[in-house]
Amino acid sequence: MVMRSCVRLCAGLSKGITSRVTAVGKVVRRIGVMLRTFAVGLVATIALIGLAHAETAELVYTNGEILTMDGDEPSYADAVVTRGGKIVFVGSEDEATRRFPDAPRRDLQGNTMLPGFLDPHGHFMFALNMVNQVNVANPPAGPSKDIPSTIEALKAFLNDKAIPKGEWIVGWGYDPEGLAEGRHITKADLDPHFPDHKVMLIHVSAHGAVLNSNALSWAKIDANTETPPGGIIARVPGTNEPAGLLMETAYLPIFENLPQPSEVELLELMTPAQMMYASEGYTHAQEGFTHLKDLHFLQKAAAEGNIFLDIVALPGFTEVSEWMGNPAYKFGEYTNGLKLQGIKFTQDGSPQGKTAYVSTPYLTGGPAGQENWRGETTQPKEDFVKQVKDAFDAGLQVFIHANGDATIDQAIEAVRKAGITAADDRRTVMVHSQFQRPDHLDQYVELGITPSYFTNHTFFWGDVHVKNIGKDKADFISPVKSAKAKGLITTNHTDFNVTPLDSMFVMWTAMARESKGGNIVGEDERVDAYTALQGLTTGPAYQIFEENRKGRIKEGLLADFVILSANPVKTDASEIKDIAVLETIKEGKSIYQAK
Ligand SMILES: [Zn+2]
Numbered sequence: 381m382v383m384r385s386c387v388r389l390c391a392g393l394s395k396g397i398t399s400r401v402t403a404v405g406k407v408v409r410r411i412g413v414m415l416r417t418f419a420v421g422l423v424a425t426i427a428l429i430g431l432a433h434a435e436t437a438e439l440v441y442t443n444g445e446i447l448t449m450d451g452d453e454p455s456y457a458d459a460v461v462t463r464g465g466k467i468v469f470v471g472s473e474d475e476a477t478r479r480f481p482d483a484p485r486r487d488l489q490g491n492t493m494l495p496g497f498l499d500p501h502g503h504f505m506f507a508l509n510m511v512n513q514v515n516v517a518n519p520p521a522g523p524s525k526d527i528p529s530t531i532e533a534l535k536a537f538l539n540d541k542a543i544p545k546g547e548w549i550v551g552w553g554y555d556p557e558g559l560a561e562g563r564h565i566t567k568a569d570l571d572p573h574f575p576d577h578k579v580m581l582i583h584v585s586a587h588g589a590v591l592n593s594n595a596l597s598w599a600k601i602d603a604n605t606e607t608p609p610g611g612i613i614a615r616v617p618g619t620n621e622p623a624g625l626l627m628e629t630a631y632l633p634i635f636e637n638l639p640q641p642s643e644v645e646l647l648e649l650m651t652p653a654q655m656m657y658a659s660e661g662y663t664h665a666q667e668g669f670t671h672l673k674d675l676h677f678l679q680k681a682a683a684e685g686n687i688f689l690d691i692v693a694l695p696g697f698t699e700v701s702e703w704m705g706n707p708a709y710k711f712g713e714y715t716n717g718l719k720l721q722g723i724k725f726t727q728d729g730s731p732q733g734k735t736a737y738v739s740t741p742y743l744t745g746g747p748a749g750q751e752n753w754r755g756e757t758t759q760p761k762e763d764f765v766k767q768v769k770d771a772f773d774a775g776l777q778v779f780i781h782a783n784g785d786a787t788i789d790q791a792i793e794a795v796r797k798a799g800i801t802a803a804d805d806r807r808t809v810m811v812h813s814q815f816q817r818p819d820h821l822d823q824y825v826e827l828g829i830t831p832s833y834f835t836n837h838t839f840f841w842g843d844v845h846v847k848n849i850g851k852d853k854a855d856f857i858s859p860v861k862s863a864k865a866k867g868l869i870t871t872n873h874t875d876f877n878v879t880p881l882d883s884m885f886v887m888w889t890a891m892a893r894e895s896k897g898g899n900i901v902g903e904d905e906r907v908d909a910y911t912a913l914q915g916l917t918t919g920p921a922y923q924i925f926e927e928n929r930k931g932r933i934k935e936g937l938l939a940d941f942v943i944l945s946a947n948p949v950k951t952d953a954s955e956i957k958d959i960a961v962l963e964t965i966k967e968g969k970s971i972y973q974a975k
Contacts, residue, residue, distance in 0.1 A: 437483075437484070438463045438480050439461065439485075439486055439968065440480055441462070441488060442458065442476070442487065443490065444491050445490070446459075446460055446493045447492060447493070447933075447947065447949060448495075449494065450933065453910070454910050454949050457470045457471060458472050459472065459475070460933055465938060465939055466939055467938070467939050469935060470934060488943065491943050491945060491946075491962055492946060493941050494661075494933070494941065495932055495933050495937075495941065495942070496930070497662045497917060498663070498664040498916065498931060499665045499873065499920070500666065500872065500873040502877075502881065503586070503667060503668050504665045504667040504668075506876065507649075508641070508646055509641070510552060510877060514537035514549065514552070515551070516534065516551035516552065516553055516554050517553025517554070517555065518557075518559065521553060524553075525560060526559050527560075530554075530565060531569070534570075534573070535573065537551075538574075547577060547578070548579075548638070549577050550581075551582065552582050554581035554583050557841065564625050567590075567591065567623060567624040568623075568624075571593050574592055574594070577594065578591075578595040579591065579592040583730075584730075584732065585729065585730030585735070587627055587631065587730050587735055588628065588630075588729075588747075589634065590624040592624065599626075599633075601630075610628055610756050611629035612627035613626055613748075614747070615748070643677060643680070646677060647680075647681060651688075654688060657881065658966075658971045659964070659972050660881050660961055661944070661961045661964050662883065662964070663690065663938075663966045664689060664690040664692070666692050666693075666721075667691060667693040669694060669696045670695050670696060674693075675693055681718075682717055683716060687716060688971060689717065689966060690717055690719070691717060692924055696725075704723075704776075721924055722771075722776050722777030723776045723778055723779065724780075724811075725768065725781065727764055727780060728757050728781070728782060729755060731784075731814050731815055731837065731848075731849075732837070732840075732844055732845070735747065736755050737783075738755055741753055742755070742849060754784075754786070755786075757790065761793075764790060765790070765793060772798040777925075778809070779811055781811045782813060783815055784815050788816050792824075792827065795827045802825065802826060802828035807828060807830055808828060810824065810829050811832050813832070813833060813858075814837060816859070821868065825866055830870065830871075831868065831871075832870070832920075832923065833858035833863075833870055833872050834858055834874075835872055835886065835889040836885070837857055837858060838857060842854065842893070842896070842897075843897045843899060854902070855901060856902060858872070860905060861907050869914075870914075871919035872886055872912065872915030874886050883961065884956055884961075886915075887915075888912075888956040890906075890907050891907060891908070893905060893906050909951065917932070918932060919931075939965065939968040940966055942964050942965075943963040943964075943965070944959050944961060945960040945961075960974060
């Protein structure tokens with residue numbers, strides 16, 4: 381039943397978003413492909429049953445551009461041989477023939493083979509939930525160009541799924557910055573259209589939502605509700621009535637208490653969700669802030685053999701007292717495709733939501749109209765600093781979501797106060813690191829901090845950031861080139877589902893840094909294709925201590941590959957987005973093939 385709804389949803393979406401242009405057209409096509417992949421998932425399940433046992437036979441890959449990603453410059457191999465899910469040979473074709481005379485050949489037909497991509501930061505569980513939610517993202521990612529079209533999308537979903545009265549209609553990808561009205565949707569906009577349902581539009585940052593009156597009363601938020609520290613409850617001007625928007629700590633309890641799909645439904649969605657990643661060339665996904673209930677679900681899915689990619693989970697700081705030191709949660713190794721990697725702290729909000737904590741006020745005020753607004757941290761600095769030290773002391777790898785420069789200052793201070801430096805090789809990951817300052821980079825080098833950047837921001841919100849924080853600061857968003865020049869290893873993520881899980885698109889934004897409005901955001905930080913590819917291969921492998929397991933085509937590493945229709949290193953930046961993922965191979969098994 382879930383799959384049938386999905387197919388209908390996908391069809392509806394593709395219909396609504398097919399007529400855009402150029403750069404945008406490519407995104408739309410890829411999103412269409414991504415969503416249709418849910419339908420493909422059913423077929424794939426059947427195919428995977430046949431692939432359940434490790435591939436023990438040898439196979440020789442030849443006749444393609446095999447870009448190994450091994451080294452600082454592009455290098456190629458003529459032949460690669462795999463056996464038992466691993467790479468057993470990389471070198472010349474003559475040598476491969478001599479050593480493996482009887483092995484069957486895989487003719488790459490001139491296409492390009494690379495190591496399988498690793499998702500450096502995203503939210504795997506969102507892929508599962510997306511099927512039961514409605515896309516209210518702005519074009520090109522969704523249909524919501526203004527408030528009426530958003531309401532239209534919600535109504536279509538309500539009718540299509542025949543959602544009973546009293547139940548939820550949840551939208552994902554909501555972003556007022558891309559609406560023609562240029563303001564937040566309010567309960568007053570929603571109430572007349574949805575008198576019998578609870579409606580919630582999840583902000584694209586996943587750090588907040590707009591609720592209608594039914595949803596607000598379910599959440600017990602009214603004129604008497606005080607705004608919690610670190611939270612935002614937007615009010616109807618001149619009154620204390622909630623207007624609809626809740627952010628950060630005011631939103632978190634809502635999100636955590638939402639009714640969830642049943643475990644059976646979720647288990648059914650595991651294959652289509654992984655196929656979304658595979659269709660973009662990813663052989664490795666991340667669950668980037670894992671709530672305990674989701675962790676328990678993933679552990680069950682793993683135990684029942686439902687994971688065919690590698691998935692790493694980052695249990696969140698909010699439930700640390702429940703899992704830290706508990707032997708049921710073992711970190712650092714894979715069990716049936718699932719690994720607990722480290723602890724995830726979220727110390728501020730989002731740049732586009734203006735909840736990132738910055739050192740100088742936003743030029744356009746706060747999200748609820750506040751003046752002299754600098755954003756806020758999620759927790760008081762002292763608590764955060766102490767928790768980071770406790771995590772290091774417990775031997776955990778530390779991942780810190782930090783967007784504003786003032787939050788990054790706090791994160792640096794926390795690492796420093798824990799006594800950790802680069803020599804300790806703890807690989808502390810600064811997730812997003814968006815509004816960072818140039819002076820942070822030397823401190824990252826000194827302390828062994830490795831940034832996971834998010835260049836898709838330059839496309840989706842580049843123009844918004846220029847308006848909100850000024851051109852100079854916006855130009856330094858995700859400074860991949862400057863970081864590399866300092867010797868830092870960086871990665872580049874989509875933060876799925878904040879932006880589409882499109883591997884070639886995220887490469888393009890790293891290379892072009894072109895905004896939706898056609899402006900270049902940070903010309904000096906544009907990188908070449910090889911550097912952009914490192915952000916999806918060697919970089920993420922390093923950040924999770926798996927550089928000797930994946931991220932390169934090298935003897936002894938996993939036989940995880942993606943086959944592309946063209947070689948990104950030899951493709952003009954303007955055409956990168958048009959490269960297609962033809963096939964994805966996980967440990968020697970073909971898990972995705974384009975039609
Ligand atoms: Zn995230």
